[in-house]
Structures are given as C-alpha cells and as structure tokens.
Amino acid sequence: MTKKQLTPDFIFESSWEVCNKVGGIYTVLSTRANTLQKTIQDRIIFIGPDVWKEKESPYFLEDRKLFAEWQWLAKDQGLSVRVGRWTVPGEPIAILVDFAPYFEKKNEIYGWLWEHYQVDSLHAYGDYDEASMFSYAAALVVESMYHYLQNHCDQFPTSHVVYHANEWMCGLGALYINNKVPEIGTIFTTHATSIGRSIAGNQKPLYDYLFAYNGDQMAYELNMQSKHSIEKQTAHHVDCFTTVSDITANECLELLDKPVDVVLPNGFDNRFVPRSTAFDKKRKEARKRMLQVANALLGEQLTDDTIIVSTSGRYEFRNKGIDVFVEAMNRLLRDRDLKKKVLAFIEVPGWVGEPRKDLQERLADPQAQYDSALEVPQVTHWLHNMGHDNVLSMMKYYDMHNRREDSVKVVFLPCYLDGHDGVMNLTYYDVMLGNDLCIYPSYYEPWGYTPLEAIAFKVPCITTDLAGFGLWANKTFGHDGELKDGVKVIHRTDYNYSEVADIIKDTVADFSNMSQAEIDACRSNAVKLSKKALWSNFIKYYNVAYDIALRKAETRISKNKNNNQ
Incomplete structure (x- = not known):
C-alpha cells in the first residue's frame, strides 16, 4: 500500500528574484505562485531582498495589516521587513527583508557556517557577501514567523512546514533552518550549478569531460571556491535536493557529488x-x-x-x-x-x-x-x-x-x-x-x-x-x-x-x-x-519534493524525541 503524500500547511520560499526582476528565476517563481495559491491560499509566503528600500517597487504592494501582530514582533526582534503582496497572478504574500544590518556580523556568521557545515567563505568576492547576508536574513524571517504561527495562530495548522531555497544565493539560510528549526523540511533547488556555468563560460568543454571533472578542483582553478562550497554543502544537507532538468541533474551528480532527489521542470502560466x-x-x-x-x-x-x-x-x-x-x-x-x-x-x-x-x-x-x-x-x-x-x-x-x-x-x-x-x-x-x-x-x-x-x-x-x-x-x-x-x-x-x-x-x-x-x-x-x-501539469513534481522534505523532517523530529527521552 502506498503512503498518502504529505502536503505542506505552509511553504516559505526564498530567492534573490522575489519581487526583483533580474533573471529567469523570477519567471519560475512568479508564474508558479498562482498554481500554489489555488491549493494553499496565502500559505505560500515568498521572501525576497528589500533592494527597493524607500523607492516604490513595481512588483510589490505593501500591506501593513497582513500579519500585523507578527510585523511588530519582528521589529522587536530587530528584523527590518515589509509585508505585502507580489503583484503577479495569484498575488501571493511576499516579505521583503533588509539584509544590510547583518554585514557587521559577517565574520561571525561565516565562522558558524564553517564550524557546522565546513563551508569555505574565505575566498568570497563579488556578490557572495550580499547574497549570504540576504540568505541569513531570510532564514531569520522564516524562524521568527514559524514560531509566531505556532504560538499565536490556532487557525493555521503548522505541523507540516517547508522552506524552499533557490540557488546557491539562498543556501546559507537553508543550512541555518536545517540546524536551528529542524521541524521544518528543507528543499534546495539549483537552477544551474555555479561550477558548470563557469566551466562553460570559460570556453572549456563541459559535456565530453563531465565524468572526469572534479567539482572542488575546478572551483579552485576557476576561483569559485566559496560559491561552489555553499552550493555543495547545501545540496548534501537539505532534506530534498532538486534541479530543473535531467541535464543539470547529471551535472549535479558529477560536480556536487550528490544525486538530486527530484527534477522540477519549469512550467509556464x-x-x-x-x-x-x-x-x-x-x-x-x-x-x-x-x-x-x-x-x-x-x-x-x-x-x-x-x-x-x-x-x-x-x-x-x-x-x-x-x-x-x-x-x-x-x-x-x-x-x-x-x-x-x-x-x-x-x-x-x-x-x-x-x-x-x-x-x-x-x-x-x-x-x-x-x-x-x-x-x-x-x-x-x-x-x-x-x-x-x-x-x-x-x-x-x-x-x-x-x-x-x-x-x-x-x-x-x-x-x-x-x-x-x-x-x-x-x-x-x-x-x-x-x-x-x-x-x-x-x-x-x-x-x-x-x-x-x-x-x-x-x-x-x-x-x-x-x-x-x-x-x-x-x-x-x-x-x-x-x-x-x-x-x-x-x-x-x-x-x-x-x-x-x-x-x-x-x-x-x-x-x-x-x-x-x-x-x-x-x-x-x-x-x-x-x-x-503548464504549471498545472508540472506542479506534481513539486508535490513529490514537499513530501520528501516533510517525511525527512518527521523522521528527524521523532529521532530527536527518542534521543531526549
């Protein structure tokens, strides 16, 4: 007898491209949102960077009444957030977080990351710091809101909660949730491996030699150690590791030394x-x-x-x-x-x-x-x-x-x-x-x-x-x-x-x-x-990923309970 699929009560999903139109991931998330809204109305919550600050965003409409009590609580906790709706079909809830305050804690955060997951942040440059601080801030938002929902909102079931992180840029947050809030099932999607893209972009043959490339060695050669390190460790430690196509699944296996759990093809609205x-x-x-x-x-x-x-x-x-x-x-x-x-x-x-x-x-x-x-x-x-x-x-x-x-x-x-x-x-x-x-x-x-x-x-x-x-x-x-x-x-x-x-x-x-x-x-x-x-045909793959993450979280919780008895 097959087990009934576990479905999430809440999904938190973070990406640098939430309410921030800079690439293809914006299209993936913004078009999928409508399908998810139909199944778990207003219990899919997207978290993006507050790159707009005081400026008006064409993709975000603030609503101070949405989770108003939590907004005050978040402020007391030192989180600088704006809550509202993403102005795309389905108008899902979006939380934009200001990550600038965490730069001063950068070394402490990277030290914790090395101590717990051996992520090498020493060779960071370019957008690594910015992405990492956003990822950390997004995880603090998820942690805060999860505990708030559990303690203050009886009308919302919270036994099955998923955190979905997109790209290496959100890896740090996925590892933080994995460590600090083990009740939440974690999913990580790499839309393209940082090393694969770099090999291809540097005029090296990627496909004929894929079996022979060592991801760690290529990261060293191409000066990509930090991005590769966070991506690889996130892939190995989350509850469900995913990518968007069979061809990238092969890349993940060879360059990140980790097979994906599910392929999540990109649908369309x-x-x-x-x-x-x-x-x-x-x-x-x-x-x-x-x-x-x-x-x-x-x-x-x-x-x-x-x-x-x-x-x-x-x-x-x-x-x-x-x-x-x-x-x-x-x-x-x-x-x-x-x-x-x-x-x-x-x-x-x-x-x-x-x-x-x-x-x-x-x-x-x-x-x-x-x-x-x-x-x-x-x-x-x-x-x-x-x-x-x-x-x-x-x-x-x-x-x-x-x-x-x-x-x-x-x-x-x-x-x-x-x-x-x-x-x-x-x-x-x-x-x-x-x-x-x-x-x-x-x-x-x-x-x-x-x-x-x-x-x-x-x-x-x-x-x-x-x-x-x-x-x-x-x-x-x-x-x-x-x-x-x-x-x-x-x-x-x-x-x-x-x-x-x-x-x-x-x-x-x-x-x-x-x-x-x-x-x-x-x-x-x-x-x-x-x-x-269409997303209506592809959402079933996401349901498989949610089920895998939730089952792993359940196993982890029961193991922790047994160990504490």
Whole structure:
C-alpha cells in the first residue's frame, strides 16, 4: 500500500528574484505562485531582498495589516521587513527583508557556517557577501514567523512546514533552518550549478569531460571556491535536493557529488498570452513596429512578407549560443535556397548607454521613408563598450554591415524590453508576438524559458538538446523535434558549433519555402506543446519534493524525541 503524500500547511520560499526582476528565476517563481495559491491560499509566503528600500517597487504592494501582530514582533526582534503582496497572478504574500544590518556580523556568521557545515567563505568576492547576508536574513524571517504561527495562530495548522531555497544565493539560510528549526523540511533547488556555468563560460568543454571533472578542483582553478562550497554543502544537507532538468541533474551528480532527489521542470502560466482577436491585433502591431525600427535604421522598405527571427536571453555570448546565431545569419547571407528577406533581432541586454537620437528622430515620423542607412546600422542603442562588444565585434569580423543588397539584416537591440527603451517601446512579450521564428542555440541552458515562452506565443522555435527544455521536448515528442512539430531540437555537443550553425541556416531557408498552411500547422503544434508545460501539469513534481522534505523532517523530529527521552 502506498503512503498518502504529505502536503505542506505552509511553504516559505526564498530567492534573490522575489519581487526583483533580474533573471529567469523570477519567471519560475512568479508564474508558479498562482498554481500554489489555488491549493494553499496565502500559505505560500515568498521572501525576497528589500533592494527597493524607500523607492516604490513595481512588483510589490505593501500591506501593513497582513500579519500585523507578527510585523511588530519582528521589529522587536530587530528584523527590518515589509509585508505585502507580489503583484503577479495569484498575488501571493511576499516579505521583503533588509539584509544590510547583518554585514557587521559577517565574520561571525561565516565562522558558524564553517564550524557546522565546513563551508569555505574565505575566498568570497563579488556578490557572495550580499547574497549570504540576504540568505541569513531570510532564514531569520522564516524562524521568527514559524514560531509566531505556532504560538499565536490556532487557525493555521503548522505541523507540516517547508522552506524552499533557490540557488546557491539562498543556501546559507537553508543550512541555518536545517540546524536551528529542524521541524521544518528543507528543499534546495539549483537552477544551474555555479561550477558548470563557469566551466562553460570559460570556453572549456563541459559535456565530453563531465565524468572526469572534479567539482572542488575546478572551483579552485576557476576561483569559485566559496560559491561552489555553499552550493555543495547545501545540496548534501537539505532534506530534498532538486534541479530543473535531467541535464543539470547529471551535472549535479558529477560536480556536487550528490544525486538530486527530484527534477522540477519549469512550467509556464499562459494567462497573459492574448486570445484570438487581441492576439492577431498585437501581432500585427509588433511586426509593424519591428519593421519600422529596422527600416529607419537601415534606410530600407522591408515589407510584411519579411521573415522576422530573433534570439534573446542573458548576454552569455557562448552559453546562450549568441555566437552561433550570428554565425548562422552570416552563412544564410549566401544561401541560395533562401526565398525571402530575413530580419534578425538579437534582443540581449548589453552595457547600454542611451537610445540613438538619430534613430529616434527618424522614428518620430512613422510615415517617412529613408533611402540611406544610419551610421553603424547594426545597433539600436549606443553602448558604453562599442569597440569591445562581442556581438558587434563578431559582425565586424564577418563584414556584416547590413548592406542594401544583403538578404539578411541583423539588428542588435541591446536593452531590456520593458516598453520604455526609447526605440522599440514594446515589452518583451509584445515583441515576441511579431516573430516568425525564434532561435536559441544554447550551449549551456539548464532549462530554457525563452523557447517555452516563444511556443506559448505561437512562435515555432529552434533550440538544442543541451537545453533542458530541448531534452524535455524530445522526450515529449518521442523523437528529435523538427520544425513541423513546433520546436526543432538540434543535437549539440562540445565540438559541433559549425554543424549547428549550418542546421540553423538550413532550417531558416526551409522555413522561407513553407506554404502558409505549413506555417500555420507549425504554429498550432508549437502551442499544443506549450500547453503540456503548464504549471498545472508540472506542479506534481513539486508535490513529490514537499513530501520528501516533510517525511525527512518527521523522521528527524521523532529521532530527536527518542534521543531526549
């Protein structure tokens, strides 16, 4: 007889990206929140850093009445917190904590960490201290609130409580809770190992040699000892260790010497994808704006039958495959099978200076047409490091200057698409709608939200089987994904860069030869696949993780009781 799954009465979850939109983890947590709210309304509590202080946060709405009694208690305990709601679907409770006061106790905290868990904080630099102090503060919040709920709130059951820490940045807090509040089940999710990302980012072959790498040795070689140490010790000591894909699970086993307990794939909430008529209207608007920007920059009249493609994500030139994207577009310039013009956007935030005034002047009159390109017609915003930027340098090396005779134009849009960038002035999701095809040829990508977002917006995409999402797509299809399936999954290795670039080039050329009926089928299959990745389908993996953590906590409590008798 199988045991009934234990379910949490309360979940505390911390991340540097709670109410702080800086990366993909923000999307993971903010879209999952709605599903959790439906099952344990207002008993999922997110804890994030108070990076806003006195400024108004666009992602957080303070509510002094929420847990008002505890807020006073927390203040008496020296905790500086703001309680409110995260302004995302489901509006979960969020607590923002000021971690600055703990810097003066830093050495004492690190000493405790070494004494109890042998975490090496001696080699810390960069964001290690900031993340650790936040993590410590978040754990104090959980400890304080847990005891408050137990002692003051009879209406809330508190026998099953989980603390979920995301990334090495929250590892210290997970270890603190593990030690100080053993009744709470702890979960740790690594979204990418710090060492794996560093190996890949330092141009070393990760996959063929993964079995031979020693994580501790590589941490020493790459000056990553402290981040690796906290990540490894947290993985070994929490009740349930998780990651986001099979490919990263393998990485954890080899580099952290710890198999994961559960893989938690990243789901999606498609409620903000526009429906039917609104969708078509927004798609037309996006395409019109993208072509307007390109035409003003290039001094051309690209029409609506131009194929618009893009890549996007963090500016990790090799890891995200931005280098392969540029390579593929360069090769596409000479491809005789290409039947339409291609406009390729690279939507990756760089070290942006300001929007181009000359481009803004041209865009001020949407009816105007120009027959000469602006100076440097490859970029929409000036950068601080024009001479050393990877994208611009590679385009210069290949002599890609968006000449009038070129059938492929590549435009670098190096800013966050928040709707206020000064040139495109559309949000990322609105721009996404205008694409015909999205291309994400990742080399290192534990999951891959960008391709999942693309297909949710009916945009077929190209990715690789070195992305967790690509592997999942192949597994779901039962074969290697092809463009007609909505997702083309290219086999990528440490060494087949050139082959990947050729396959992308050929796929775009093939797409230019497709009939409208074939394109419609592609788009329809893309959406079908995206629906299989909704949180409603993926939350079951989290339920397994909660069960594991709660059972371990139960075992620990009964063992402690027996030892004390």
